[in-house]
Amino acid sequence: xxxxxxxxxxxxxxxxxxxxxxxxxxxxxxxxxxxxxxxxxxxxxxxxxxxxxxxxxxxxxxxxxxxxxxxxxxxxxxxxxxxxxxxxxxxxxxxxxxxxxxxxxxxxxxxxxxxxxxxxxxxxxxxxxxxxxxxxxxxxxxxxxxxxxxxxxxxxxxxxxxxxxxxxxxxxxxxxxxxxxxxxxxxxxxxxxxxxxxxxxxxxxxxxxxxxxxxxxxxxxxxxxxxxxxxxxxxxxxx
Amino acid sequence: xxxxxxxxxxxxxxxxxxxxxxxxxxxxxxxxxxxxxxxxxxxxxxxxxxxxxxxxxxxxxxxxxxxxxxxxxxxxxxxxxxxxxxxxxxxxxxxxxxxxxxxxxxxxxxxxxxxxxxxxxxxxxxxxxxxxxxxxxxxxxxxxxxxxxxxxxxxxxxxxxxxxxxxxxxxxxxxxxxxxxxxxxxxxxxxxxxxxxxxxxxxxxxxxxxxxxxxxxxxxxxxxxxxxxxxxxxxxxxx
DNA sequence: CGTAACATTGATTTCTGTCAATCCGAGTGG
DNA sequence: CCACTCGGATTGACAGAAATCAATGTTACG
Numbered sequence: 001x002x003x004x005x006x007x008x009x010x011x012x013x014x015x016x017x018x019x020x021x022x023x024x025x026x027x028x029x030x031x032x033x034x035x036x037x038x039x040x041x042x043x044x045x046x047x048x049x050x051x052x053x054x055x056x057x058x059x060x061x062x063x064x065x066x067x068x069x070x071x072x073x074x075x076x077x078x079x080x081x082x083x084x085x086x087x088x089x090x091x092x093x094x095x096x097x098x099x100x101x102x103x104x105x106x107x108x109x110x111x112x113x114x115x116x117x118x119x120x121x122x123x124x125x126x127x128x129x130x131x132x133x134x135x136x137x138x139x140x141x142x143x144x145x146x147x148x149x150x151x152x153x154x155x156x157x158x159x160x161x162x163x164x165x166x167x168x169x170x171x172x173x174x175x176x177x178x179x180x181x182x183x184x185x186x187x188x189x190x191x192x193x194x195x196x197x198x199x200x201x202x203x204x205x206x207x208x209x210x211x212x213x214x215x216x217x218x219x220x221x222x223x224x225x226x227x228x229x230x231x232x233x234x235x236x237x238x239x
Numbered sequence: 240x241x242x243x244x245x246x247x248x249x250x251x252x253x254x255x256x257x258x259x260x261x262x263x264x265x266x267x268x269x270x271x272x273x274x275x276x277x278x279x280x281x282x283x284x285x286x287x288x289x290x291x292x293x294x295x296x297x298x299x300x301x302x303x304x305x306x307x308x309x310x311x312x313x314x315x316x317x318x319x320x321x322x323x324x325x326x327x328x329x330x331x332x333x334x335x336x337x338x339x340x341x342x343x344x345x346x347x348x349x350x351x352x353x354x355x356x357x358x359x360x361x362x363x364x365x366x367x368x369x370x371x372x373x374x375x376x377x378x379x380x381x382x383x384x385x386x387x388x389x390x391x392x393x394x395x396x397x398x399x400x401x402x403x404x405x406x407x408x409x410x411x412x413x414x415x416x417x418x419x420x421x422x423x424x425x426x427x428x429x430x431x432x433x434x435x436x437x438x439x440x441x442x443x444x445x446x447x448x449x450x451x452x453x454x455x456x457x458x459x460x461x462x463x464x465x466x467x468x469x470x471x472x473x474x475x476x477x478x
Numbered sequence: 479c480g481t482a483a484c485a486t487t488g489a490t491t492t493c494t495g496t497c498a499a500t501c502c503g504a505g506t507g508g
Numbered sequence: 509c510c511a512c513t514c515g516g517a518t519t520g521a522c523a524g525a526a527a528t529c530a531a532t533g534t535t536a537c538g
Contacts, residue, residue, distance in 0.1 A: 187382030
């Protein structure tokens with residue numbers, strides 16, 4: 001089922017079979033977006049949102065020089081830009097990081113859908129709020145942690161988010177992104193990010209190579225990154 | 240009208256008089272929260288949200304040492320923690336920065352309200368999404384701008400947000416916060432923030448003293464802070 | 479008058495960005 | 509099969525930015 005990963009797994013959002021079916025039916029135009037393809041640009045008005053079925057995507061704003069600042073990374077099961085429904089316009093760019101299987105859901109379809117199935121309002125709103133909670137944590141990461149902590153925090157967060165959708169586990173997970181991508185999420189230059197990686201590797205805390213992350217000492221990583229998964233609301237995930 | 244500032248001013252969210260009246264009626268327990276009083280702590284489950292009628296509040300997470308990282312600052316007309324309705328739990332602390340006049344709206348009241356006035360769903364969701372858009376911009380500020388830019392950006396953003404609710408103007412506005420508060424929003428130590436302020440003052444770009452901010456060269460400030468108000472969605476504000 | 483909170487400044491250390499170079503593996507065309 | 513190229517990864521040297529530590533100033537207020 002397309003919406004398995006995100007929708008069904010959150011306990012509080014248990015929905016009627018009809019509501020789920022209706023949402024699934026509303027997803028249209030399933031397709032594969034090649035890696036590093038921009039879906040939406042800043043300031044565009046959009047009439048549809050995107051559901052990410054497989055792969056990695058991100059949202060970013062261009063900063064000084066070429067360096068882009070990522071504001072979100074999305075994994076399978078995320079709505080990538082659902083906020084564009086209430087906002088009607090998008091204030092940042094949306095891009096695929098890997099080949100990405102996506103589906104669209106038109107905003108006028110959404111309106112009808114929520115009218116017929118009011119429970120969906122709560123679910124979709126929750127989805128956008130989870131996104132906002134992650135944004136807040138990114139603010140904390142960037143504003144309060146030194147480079148080592150930021151990187152550790154990022155990898156811990158990603159471990160948790162992926163484990164929710166049954167990708168990898170506490171010790172190892174696939175992450176087919178470049179160092180520059182992740183550096184952009186951590187607000188670091190690629191060079192310095194690379195140095196931090198080495199530091200973490202030499203301390204045998206974690207290792208990132210060939211698109212795979214190994215957490216050698218998950219607990220230690222959490223301490224360094226001040227990581228507490230409360231903001232991911234995993235207490236609501238059905239196992 | 241209590242909800243004047245936020246609710247009425249956004250064009251796209253034009254609502255029926257009944258809906259507005261109903262929302263107003265749902266606000267209860269109007270009171271003054273003294274400065275620096277914590278309203279909600281991290282991890283609390285909440286059954287009501289807060290509407291800020293007057294004053295300044297913030298949301299923050301505690302970081303390393305005593306330094307708190309602000310994740311949001313709120314001005315009159317903001318819902319301070321509306322996200323706690325879909326999330327049911329709060330992942331950060333909520334505090335007043337000045338004396339703050341606030342009102343509560345119970346979540347079960349909200350449910351009934353939105354059931355009777357479905358237009359309100361869009362309005363309230365929009366409100367939380369505006370908050371998220373500001374969070375994203377804070378990520379950009381912290382991840383991509385040097386100290387000088389962060390400070391300039393913060394003061395530009397605040398100028399715009401306050402001007403929407405008719406407080407101050409492009410050149411001068413009241414901001415009764417301490418330097419440590421704002422430093423916490425910019426991810427800087429108070430000492431360094433102070434130095435940056437001096438730098439901006441000596442360049443005659445802006446001045447912050449006695450709770451008042453003077454923008455001597457607004458355009459220059461916007462350049463330094465890479466500030467573009469698109470993310471505040473002011474195109475939707477009725478003048 | 480004394481105290482406390484906030485603001486300011488200086489000296490120093492630490493961290494991070496910048497610039498420049500090299501390395502490496504995958505694909506490509508001769 | 510072998511240069512060749514290119515995107516990413518890695519390393520080094522250095523400059524610049526920001527945190528830290530320590531003190532002093534300033535103001536409001538009991």
